Amino acid sequence: MFSKKSIITFLRAQVAAFIGGITDYGLMIxxxxxxxxxxxxxxxxxxxIGAIINFSINRFWVFKNQSGYSSHINSQLLKFALVVLxxxxxxxFGTxxxxxAFQIDYRIGRLITDSFVSYGFNYPLxxxxxFKTNQKQDIIKSS
Structure with a gap:
């Protein structure tokens, strides 16, 4: 059902999220x-701050979506900023x-909230x- 490439991309995205998330969580505390x-x-x-780290790792390592066009990176930055917001x-809000409502310590509440937001909101967007690429770009890269 899932290709090897999509699994590797997902796992790399989790590494990027982890590095950005650890920075984010530690700095929050x-x-x-x-x-x-x-x-x-x-x-x-x-x-x-975690988002800046996450964006950089996603752009250059996970999705390898780094064309030299400044309008392309500006578009990605704007979209990423909206996702981060x-x-x-x-x-x-979740924390x-x-x-x-439930008297859960903010550190635990943040971890709970993060798991839902990361997989259900951040990763898909x-x-x-x-970092959506069109299929023409993918074909050119693989040639």
Whole structure:
């Protein structure tokens, strides 16, 4: 059902998400615990930094979608920024709901929320919208 290429792409995307996510999560805890920011603000800051790391890894290693055209990268950056904005909003809201409604510690709530947002929101949009290649580009690359 799944091709070897799609499985490898998925696994690479998970590595990129993990590296960006570890940076994001660690920075969130640092900003909240040491910086004394409310966790929703920490998620905004840490999510932005994690997103920059994630974008770079996805662009150059996972999807290898790095044409030299500045309009192409600008389009990818805009789309990625919209995904990140949605992702950060969902993570902040989900973490807040779990903390307020169910008294789940924000660190645990964030992990729970992240798992849903990463697989159900981020990955599909990043793969099929942000770094989508047309089949002509794929044929030219494989020639």
């Amino acid at each position: 640092l900003l909240t615990e040491v910086g004394k920011l409310h966790f929703t603000f920490s998620i905004l800051i840490s999510g932005t 949605g992702s950060i909003s969902l993570k902040s 807040l709901v779990l903390q307020k 990043i793969k099929y919208w942000v």
